[in-house]
Amino acid sequence: MFTKILKKTMEMVVTIFIATIIIFVLIRLSPRDPVKIVMGNPEIAMTNTKEYDIRYEKMSEELNLDKSIPFQYISWIKRVLKFDFGKSIYTGRPVADEIKERIPATLLLAIPSMILQCILGISLGVISAVRHEKFTDQVIRFISVFFSSVPAFALGLMLLYYFGVHLKYYEVSNVANLSRLWLPVIVLGVISSPSLIRVVRTNMLQEFGRDYISFGIARGLSKGDILKNAIKNIALPIITILALSFVSLLSGAVVIESIFTWPGMGRYAMESILLNDYPVTQAYALFMTIMIVIINFFVDIIYTYANPKVKM
Amino acid sequence: MQIRKLKCEGGDKMQRNKSLSLIIGIILITSIIVLVAFANVFAPYDPIEQVPENRLMSFSSKHIFGTDQYGRDIFSRVLFGGRTTLTTSLSALILTVILGLFLGMVSGYYGGLIDALLMRIVDVMMAFPFMVLALIVTSLFGISFLNLLITVVVIGWVPFARLTRSIVIDAKENTNVQASEILGAKSWRIMIEELLPQVISPVLVMATFELGKLMLSISALSFFGLGAKPPSPEWGSMLSDGKTFFFQAPYIIVGPTLAIILSVLSLNLIGEGLRDLMDPYEIPKLEDCPKRRLLG
């Protein structure tokens, strides 16, 4: 048992390392130069770039960017182990602070969206399965396809316009508070439900073929009880999808966050990539990988517990 | 499809509905393919020529989907654009299926270190949201069709690998496979002869659904310019243009959105139909007749 846990932990640590190395290298290969971005360009084109070049060298040196990539990585890891995630090149503030500020906003958006996704996914999926091939099923499947095909920005902008401009009920600003929460949650929840609806529907239909269903019917159990049992049995695939969903919501629903100007992790990460703000992107990658590894670990445990055939 | 008839009829109706879905799906996708393949016949206008006087016109009998910001007929662009979108999605699908099958098979059959490694790679990939990966690819490698494929394939193989892996893990215990192993057959032979047939049908079904998802991913990537090179039309880039003109001319996204919806819908219908053919659900009738409804 102990060796298993140790092995598992080693795997997780290795994964985290590999992920961070990959990101570390990838973003440095990008042609965007953070030093150039942060130095900016004068309003009038220069004819003499001597001083500019000197300052450029100086700043690159300060940011360690003139050293080799392995050197930079090792210095970064050394600092990370002391819980120092560096400072954002662009704003100069400690990355840890900036992430800490954005986590509440991200969670505030992610958790209700997931709850909504759950409610819509399970209820519509079950209804769809029960009314298999009937009209209701077709309608739900069409709605499912519709909401997965419609671009997120269209839905977002439309609702933002309607509630923000037409009714003047929703505030168009950039804060993350309760009164601005409901609209992006609705959009996000609705857009992420189709995959859950499909999974629930498929798995329910498979469940219906199992013996206990017909036994239940024969014994005269109420439909409600039968379905309750069925839902319990399909909990595993649902959990997998929800875990995936949670991860993607955590890493940020970039489009929705942009449109509603919600100060979450998704936008933060995206902006840091656009600016090649290395410390931010690296910290973000680290954070996300840790989250995923932990979540997958728990999902694995649940799976093993529920289904002994699947080896850990 | 077996339906345990408890008392009353209704089973035949369900069966009819089922095949109807499959047929509708096939008809739909075929019509789309025909329209798109013969775009030069069906399209009323040149999809590339700019006609500034006709900018951003709404739906009319002359332009059933309206015109875009350069005055080009959107219906014609949807037809021609379908070629790019559908072939790109199809190519991406084939690549992801092959890659996913291979990796899933290997991982599931050999287990152990290889399996652990693969699962960790999957973890690492899941850490990065799709958009982020796309951004990284565009900034590193620029914008081209190849990079589009790479981005999509790099993410897309995961569901296939997972599915294959789980089926193979189960199927490994099967007696045929164990017998072959004892008889000393080579691994790859076992994989191809014993395991592959078991994997094919679920993977095929998944493929139809994934094709839809791929089309959506490809259109999302167009937001970063990873798409057809202008002036070639492509559903995804037509959608991303729609954001800039959303207030001035919201109707310009209707054409490509409709095309995507219909394509994805038909693929889903076909997927469902195929699944029923190959691996039908056994659904006991949960309704007594005549009037008791489940939602009661």
Next chain:
Amino acid sequence: MKKKIISIGFVAVLALVLFVGCGNDKSTQGVSGQKSTEATKTVDTKATDQEELIFVEREIASKTDPNFYPGSSHYIANGASETLFKIQANGEVEPFLAKGSKQIDETTWKIDLRPEAKFWSGESITAQAVIDSLERSRETNVRALPFLEGISFTPIDDYSFEAKTERKNLNLPLSLAYMELSIINASKAHDSIETMDMSGMYKVVEFQPKKKIVLEINENYYGKKPTIKRIIHEEIMDNEARTLAASSGRADIVRGIPNESVAQLKKDDNLVLHMAPAANTQTIYLNLQKEHLKDVKVRQALAWALDRDELVVLGSEGLSTPVTTWLGSNPKYAEAKNAVYTKYDSEKAKDLLEEAGWKLGDDGIRHKNGEKLQFKLRTWGQDKALGETIQNQWSRIGVDTEVIYGDYALIETARETGDWDGLIEAWQTYGDEYSLLSGQFSPTGTANYGKYDDVETNKLLEELLNAKTAEERHERALAINERIAMEVPAIYMYPRVETSAVKKSLKGYKEHFRQFENVVNSDLEFEGY
């Protein structure tokens, strides 16, 4: 069972909506706990209107130090800091924080300051303080370098100083009017709100990087104090969301309205749109290192083949006006607006290409010595539509144009590797003529992407440098402008349009061709107060 799920769902959603609905009635709370009223429903905000002004932009300062990009213009725009001189809407440079200036001789100026001027902290803005601020800019702000190059400062007394310039007859007030040289208290660190100390009419009381800056009236301000108590400077990056901030009535001033949204905002009776044409010129820079572009006839053909009216419609939503030479967008050089390329002439373009040896093939593309006439055009930012329109227009004369739209960094890389034939960019055209033109056309100019090196132009630049009077400068600049248009190292199209949406009830807003640093002023007040 179904019923249960649905009813639970219903209740949950209902609860959420109620919860939220209650939340909506409360005022929104900023981080500091300040309550700000929102434009919800028909709440009567008149009485509190003069309390605050909400100013929304695409991007706000990311640090408390204005010498740090992108700070400078933003701290001037929101009234936090001031420059010694200011470029007025009519293009004239006038004293602002400074009291006046006097040119002593060809290389010496005397600047007089206001004795009553004070920083936020109350410390006096002395000559030494001003010099310290300018030197701080020189040291820490790369973007200030071109405006301080060859200039040295010495204080004369408490409120005046002398400036010595290397260049003869430099227009010093103009140089000192640039946003990178706003005056701050250099003895303070400017690394947090507490250590910020600037010279403007408003002072920063709250700072959330990339989100919000809140400013309140600076009680120590020397001049006419503003009447609006608080400025809330917000960042909304998404173009369409920013447009909605304007239409929703919540934001009082919104800068950076995308061209495509203008048509819709025009219909809004509560908004006034300000679209002063900016002094910059959208340009296609040509790579003169490429063989086919070394022939001036080819370049001229490309210039004649552009239907600029169509470009304006498709590239700027019809909001701009065509300009055929670089300086044409500068209000002082309006006479050069349509010089040389007086109209769209595709026939002439085709003739020029024929003369240059590029014959039309069966594929509709011109060939010479077995090679196709190909052109790789790189665009970025807002110029996607412009690039595609140019592609279309050039295809009409047989040029096989490829348009690559992407990140600016990709263009920088392409410039290094040489993998480009043309790229689109827009530089400022207002300012000191010599600096502007040498930056664009001298062999060492950083905006001279195509490595243009022309004897005649260099000679004219030299003459411009040595010009003694403003009239002489004007005339030399025009000559260079015309030479460039004939030689076509780059093709000029139209000035970029910048649109701001301002609430109708807000009076005192000044339309300016340098809108990015001219937003908040002390005349702003809400009507009906």
